[in-house]
Amino acid sequence: MIELRGIGKSFKVAKRSAGLTQALKALFVREHTVVEALHDITFQVKEGEIVGYIGPNGAGKSTTIKVMSGILVPDQGFCSIMGYTPWKQRTAYVHHIGVVFGQRSQLWWDVPVIDSFELLRDIYRIPAAAYKANCELLAETLDLRDLLHVPVRQLSLGQRMRCEIAASLLHGPRILFLDEPTIGLDAVSKIAVRQFIKTINKEKGVTVILTTHDMSDIEALADRILMIGGGTLLYDGTLGELRGKFGTQRTVTVDYRAHAQPLDVPEASLLSWSPERAVFSVDTENASIADVIARLSRQVELIDVAIETKPVEQLIVELYKEHDV
Amino acid sequence: MRLYFKYLSILFRSQMQYRASFWLLTCGQFFSPFVMFAGVYFMFERFGQLRGWSFYEVALCFAVIQMAFSLSECFARGFDAFSGLVAGGDFDRLLVRPRSTALQVLGSKFEFTRFGRLLQSIIVLVWALTNLPVAWNAAKAVTLVMMVASGVLIFTGIYMLAATLCFWTIQGLEVANIFTDGGREMAQYPLNIYQKWVTVFFTFIIPFGCANYLPLLYILDKADGHEVMYMLAPFAGALFLLPCLLVWQIGVRHYRSTGS
Known part of the structure; x- marks a missing residue:
């Protein structure tokens, strides 16, 4: 339905430099820089x-x-x-x-x-x-x-x-x-x-x-x-x-009845800990959330469990970062 | 054409939302050319005549060009106010609609308050006509109407050229005023009172002479033979719009390739 192939577009942008003499000069001679606004854009939409x-x-x-x-x-x-x-x-x-x-x-x-x-x-x-x-x-x-x-x-x-x-x-x-x-x-x-x-x-x-x-x-x-x-x-x-690309990390927050000893969960990395609450980061590529929770429930009496994925906002920021834009 | 009237109607309703401002501006428009006309009147009071032209003949000349100017400012204001449309980016909107850009720009703005100016020039026209010893016939009446119409088209053409400039530069539009306001001021008087080059410029380059001076010679029985030629001069003047439309198209193409 929509097909773009190798679309390119560049604009001439007048250079503006500071200073009165430069401004006066610009009245007569304008320097242009060419900005490439689109480069080889190709995609299809159904x-x-x-x-x-x-x-x-x-x-x-x-x-x-x-x-x-x-x-x-x-x-x-x-x-x-x-x-x-x-x-x-x-x-x-x-x-x-x-x-x-x-x-x-x-x-x-x-x-x-x-x-x-x-x-x-x-x-x-x-x-x-x-x-x-x-x-x-x-x-x-x-x-x-x-x-x-x-x-x-x-x-x-x-x-x-x-x-x-x-x-x-x-x-x-x-x-x-x-x-x-x-x-x-x-x-x-x-x-x-x-x-x-x-x-x-x-x-x-x-x-x-x-x-x-x-x-x-x-x-x-x-x-x-x-x-x-x-x-x-x-x-x-x-x-x-x-x-899938960036979002394999999950944050698991667990609340439990007061428990003095530190928890032992080799599948996850501990982000913070207190006698009533612990926050783990789990990479779902290497470990399953279910295993982590199962292991936790053997060690403490769980009250509440919250699993969060990274918000899309965060994913996009990472994507921007990866491409350096 | 039907669409043009739809635009007219919606913008008239918009204008009517601001009645007080409408009436004030209309009154202002009524009185501003009045001052100019008073100038003409006092000049003739002092000198009696101008190179063989009587006061009422010049008044007729004045009225025709003022009528054309006020009508064009009212109905072709879209081009006159075009810089705003480009600067605000609203021209893009016109390009995604399935109609010609010229028609849409015409329909983007009307200046109804110019009716004040129109009314004033009609009064001058009637005054001049009732005092001129002209033997009227149908051909002369038609010519008079054609003179105003031709003037409107010439002014519109100038607005169009000025609007086209906006595609290259947003500033520097005052240049166009030399031709609209300047042309109007010059063409208020019969062209033969000026230097030769002025007459040539306003006959062949910007043909205001075709819209009022030449056909006026016919109406006042001052033409030396070839009456039909003088009579048809307004049509020649109207042709001015064609190259303007062409230039406009070039401007639009430039805009679409540079986006500025």
Whole structure:
């Protein structure tokens, strides 16, 4: 459905140096440095997937989204999305995609939401019946009924984001690009937005590509992670695989009835100990958690056991570290 | 075209959210060219005529160009205010919609308060027309309408060129004002009062002369033969928009390859 092969893009950036003389000089002669924003990006996305596109700031996420949505023309490489080359057949292609820029609104600020929707209907030339059906479905699933007649400027950020997503789905696109859809949202709104993304993916089979800095978005939504850093694709795999790669460590915390002697557990390394509580780190590659707990229960009278995996956030940080970005 | 009116309607409703500001600005717009026109009036009071042009003839010239200017500022404001659209990154949004960029930019902004200025110039127009001894016929009336329309298109073309500059530099747009405001000021008077090169520039490069001076000669029966040519001058002026559209397309292509 989506195929990118060897996409590369570099930008000329004007050098800015400090000092008045330098600034005056820059008025006439501008020195440019060439920044390689994307280098040999290659990946494929199948229909119906949800792909989380992650990477630190300035890594090239937005540039990739811009190339895929037909805004930017890359310097080299091949890209085919639903049979279109996005930047060549722009107007035909964009009928099939929806784009949400989390930081920018696409709704008309001073008029009720429904007016914006109707204008979008005319922009996309959505047939009346399809518009009505889509509008009702979206209002239902996103719980927008009460919001449709409120001017956009009076909506809260969470309410607005729900309307933004609805607006980009009115024309029934097959692919949805979400650029930081949960930025600045409160916990309740975040969950509502994620729930909705899942729903349209499941029920309508919409392929979703989302960029985010919030790893809980990835955890809740993405089947697959693409990580980009310094313009290069560094990781392509599922969250499970990432866990397998870095996440074999478990932290086991046990509470027990006061026990004076130190515990003896050769399978695990002791992180902290007190007469009532001990914390172990277990590498699941070498030992099973069950063995550790079994051994512990022979030595002390256990009250509570908690097993924690490393949070995704931590995994991503390690991935960034491994690739030095 | 239908979509253009939809844009018009939604932005009009937006504007109506701020009624007080709308009325104040409209009044302001009504009075600002009034001062300019008063200048013209007092000049004629002092000198009687200008190179064979009477006060009412110049008033007609003034009214036509002011009408064209206010209409273009109202309906093509999107291009005039385009730098904001690029700087804010909202131009990307237009590119992911299945319509031409020119139409979407036109629809991005309207300046309804310019109706104040329009009203003022209509008053001047009516005043000038009732005092001019012109033998009116259908052809002349059509020509007059075409003059205003042609002026609107020329101003729009200049806004477009200025907007295209935004793709290369966000600053330095004051250059365009030389042609919009400057052109308007010059074209308020019949072009033959100026130096030759000014006349040539505003006839063949930025063809304001085609929109008011040349057809005005026809309306006032000052044309020396070839009346049809003078009458059709507004169409020639309107052609100015075509190269502007072309330049705009080049600008959009540049934007899409540099992303800046």
